[in-house]
Amino acid sequence: MTETTSNMVATPLLEVTNLKTWFPSGRGELKAVDGVSFSIAPGEVLGLVGESGSGKSITGFSIIGLIDEPGRIVEGSIRLEGRELVGLPSHGLRAIRGKTISMVFQDPMMTLNPVLSIGTQIKLALEAHENISATDARQRAIKALAQVRISDPETKVDFFPHQFSGGMRQRVAIAIALLHRPKLIICDEPTTALDVSIQAEILAEMKELVSELGTALIWISHDLAIVSSIADRVAVMKSGNIVEIGPALGVLTKPQHDYTKALLDALPSRAKPGELLLRGSGITDAAPPPRKSATANLPPLGGPYLVIDHAVKRFEKPVGLLHGLAIKSGLSQPVTVVQAVDGVSISLKRGEVLGLVGESGSGKSTLGRIAAGITVPTAGTIRLNGQPVMSAGRSPKKITTRIQTIFQDPFASLNGRMRIGDIIAEGPLAHRLVSRAEAPEYVKQWLAAVGLDPTFANRFPHQFSGGQRQRIAIARALAMQPDVIVCDEPVASLDVSIQAQIINLLIRLRAELDLSLIFISHDLSVVRRLCDRVAIMYQGRLVEEGEAGAIYADPQHAYTKRLLAAVPVLPQAAE
């Protein structure tokens, strides 16, 4: 343990010594937190960084006394202003929670109760620590909302969570955490689920609030760049231990521990475009099996290949007979129509990687699904090498196997009841790319090609980690022997080092198989690494399109400029 003590103030607000939180699992114990020590001065911001499973969230939950059963603190002490919290009875901890220490969670969609109004939820949190009348509670709620920059708080206090966007909900959660003026707030990845520009806003506001109120902050995150923009000191966690702790600038520019260095090197923003990332070369990948389908008749590399012409997608609910009548007579309000993609024309050249960037709700995923022949466009045509991707008629179907998709969530996109060999072989068998006798060998070749052990073929998806599952999803897409792959945020849910491995895999396979990729992402640094050309989407329209280098160096559209400005950047070492 490398504990830098030079920064510690004489009377720390919180002092954690040798904290061990274990979870019994099977015969042994899962040592989620295994001997963590650190301290925080009043008003200080500590960044706690690590990959999933490093124990950073469990550390936060241990401090606030909310460890899920059957986990428990087996050793160590947590002192808040000199008072020991470990071993405190539950009512003693409850009196501290929300009052002296409060917490903000990762996913604002899940934390607020969907069936209670914002005002009621704030009132409940107020009543937890003081006797307060209904009218006073309402006034306090309005003030609390105003404090976190929610406009028109008098009206918003009666809103329900679903009437707010993700960023607004996280503001409400922060308002609740601030209600009793706590001395310490633990923020567990509070901006991970949000768009870049919202993230930048929340970060700025949080910084301001913390310095205004003198609150200390533990900011838990997997993203080094975000932490560097808010924290005074940074602690890096790995397998339940803090491997490095020190002033933010020092840790991020002159890392001492190998793990910190490796984490920094895996960041896409650190590498040059097109180059393999430093980590992720650990697994040797076999060459992909030979392609069977005829590859003649293809345009040369660099020629226009997949052409999307004026694609439009409107989402509207079907209206029943009487409901329709009620709308016409003005008794009922008309159904809202969402114009997800609003007349987009773009072409993908053969062999290139096109980045499709935008915030949530910009229509990028819908456009990707239209391109892949999954969603039927309301209007417009999609042609691959001059041939339509979908059949004509009332209920069009995808009629080509040359476009495949890799989805964002590798946990949801693989059928948990099928063996992965069957998952990969299903498509090729259905389209007679391989015979039933050839299938096992074919699957093995693809598993080897994406860097997985070929003997895994008869395992089930739940036996794999997120990164491995995404490799399986890639093998499934490639086994169909496509020319174009639509990747819908394929690395968004993965840790940095795993993310680097998957990006390396995509770069390699693209070169070996002459693939053309549409790479959908909200992460501008990943796109910069991988893509030749970038298209920026905003509210269903294409606002800017061009060579990746040009767009990053000299963005033309105001929205692109805003997006680029919002990306958190690591401090550069003054070497």
Next chain:
Amino acid sequence: MLGFILQRLWQALVVVIAMSALVFCGVYAVGNPIDVLISPDATQDIRAAVIAQYGLDQPLWQQYFTFVGRILHGDFGRSFVYNMPVSELILSRLPATLELTLAAVLFASLVGIPIGMYAGYKPHSPVSRAIMALSILGFSVPTFWFGLMLIMVFAVQCGCMPAGGRGETVSLFGVDFSFLTGDGLSHMILPALNLALFKFSLMIRLARAGTRELMLSDTVKFARAAGLSEFTVLSRHVLRLISIPLVTVFGLELGSTLAFAVVTETIFSWPGLGKLIIDSITSLDRPVMVAYLMFVALLFIVINLVVDLAYALLDPRLRKGRA
């Protein structure tokens, strides 16, 4: 909201029309009521006269339209057996079933939900395990056997409870109710308990499953992190969130209990609708059967509509979608 209600009324109408045709044809396909109505030694003339009197000589479709036409005038026909208007007959039996059913369903919910929530809140405690064992018993024990045991123990052995009948009734707004008198209430306890057993177990299991899942959710964690007491978390957050599936089951169970309390009513000789329908089936009393089944269909439609409106009340997300 108005559009939604219109839509539901339209659906209800379609269901009622389909139901009437289905029930009418189904019931008319089985048995011949004439054999039950007149003595076997009646002359052919009398037989023909009775058949003509009830319109049974006409083709099925004609009988159906006569039947629908009469319904539109509010006339459901006369019972062959009781020789009184069917609507009157059903209405006279409804209060008995209604009070019994409501007592059973309310008991099952008001006791079952808190117990189930406790079992979900502390899933590993011995008390929770006992509750769950009890609920499995409640699922598996046949109603008739449990009813007979109740009578054996409380009516025969102890003699502290009456074995059957409605007991003393009090007339309120021209309708007889048992629950307002001590004697009536004591007559009601055993059948209500018997009727509640299954629903009670169902409510326990549903409340437990919902609570158990929610206790691990971020919503509950966040509420706890804000310092809310466990009681507030359970009563204000968890109860509201599990209420939607509970209301669904409550509605369905209320409907099916009202319609099919047959076994319990027979065992405890409770003069409700269940007994009426069993009696009319054995005596092939067609008008009562048809009217009763129509009534049941209508009942389910109304209950489902109320349940849907309750959803909107409980879940603001639905309110907005249909506003």
